[in-house]
Amino acid sequence: MRRETLPIDRLSPWARLNNVDFNGVEVRSLGDSRGSGLVATWESDNAAILMSIPQDLVLSLENVWTYARSDKHLLQVFEAVDEYSRLTNASTQGEIGVLNPFCEYVKYLPEHTSLPTFWTDAEKSLLIGTSLEAALQGKLNSLDREFTLVREKTASIDWCKQLWWDAEIRELTFNDWKQVDAIYRSRALDLPGTGHAVVPCVDMANHASGDETTALYDTDRDGNAILYLRTGKKICPGDEVTITYGDDKGACEMLFSYGFIEDTMISAKELFLDLDIPDDDPLKPAKKAISEVAPGFRLCSQNESIGWEGSFVWLICVNEEDGLEFKLLQDRDGETELQASWKELEILDFTKFPDLLRKEPLWDVFQLRAITVLQNRVEQQLLRLEGSKEAVEETYSLEDLEDMNYDNAMRLRDLEETLLLHAFEDFDKKVDMIFTIWQIQSR
């Protein structure tokens, strides 16, 4: 479905009409791969308010429901899908539904995004061995499930049938669904007092981390969203005004959600690797059925070393002979429930399971087992990453790739390889430390 676009210099009449207040900044095309950005038009300093956006213009979950209450067609879709959906009146080109400011605002958003959900198969193959490989596949699968669900649930609504699903008139495609996801994901921020939301015009600000961030966003006493200069910062006409999309976000998350990795990023910061219970574990089905923690672990850079977090690994490390037990309980109505216990103490929350193990005399042994599992998984990932280097070089020489996507994929590969190698060495050191302590204790 074609989305009408308008040049960004036509945004200011829309902003005036909708009571967005600009104070010494404007949205301008930057003439580079970042697209548009916020630029200072006069000198400002020290916590000056640069922009104020009325509360009802913030695209928050609450406001979407407010719009739906006065738009029977939108409500009809929400009721059919039975959950929050991302559709707006813009998807019917204004033929159906109540007009709202977003129908016009979406025209100022870039026509294309470089998020990996839009990468070609050749570009996606550059991600083999990175943590983005599995994350991207998972995202594409869930977008596909969502799109199929919306299609199935709305296929019998007359106007949807006519305006969305009739291939001869104008069809809503999976590509459109990916667009909506990419637009929302790359522009949403965590607005204090509101939560995840897209704030029109603030979403035109590009990202810069650390001391390079010039502005912050917040909610004022009247509930309006505001953008203001950081204390101690000064901007002159022509300077770009930036916000941070999250200084703690790792390289994988930046590329996944925003389609770029900042030039100044020198570490992948963190990465998530999945884990599975081995097939020869007799408790595998019970462990999988009961665990509500993410099946994997997160590696994160911490000063000079690499830390890790995730409770799932402990389920791999202990078994019946150690004290883990599963029982199938039956209530009076015949309903069954699986119960897990550690040495007869019921485990109600698996995120707290390591706290129970820490009190055990065999804690060091459990730790060694966990480190072995994690180190093996890191090694497996490194082999996949390093083993795909030749294929990546071949893809580069044979395929027509977007330069930016290639550069970003290669940076992610480099940053994650460094982090994985560092983690592998750190696990060795942890094992050495446990053995040294044992030797000292046995003297």
Ligand SMILES: C[S@@+](CC[C@H](N)C(=O)[O-])C[C@H]1O[C@@H](n2cnc3c(N)ncnc32)[C@H](O)[C@@H]1O
């Ligand atoms: C919230 S939007 C910012 C406005 C956007 N530049 C536009 O033209 O509409 C986020 C997108 O801007 C781009 N972007 C923001 N900061 C960037 C940066 N530091 N380097 C490269 N691209 C950036 C990315 O495409 C990202 O997905």
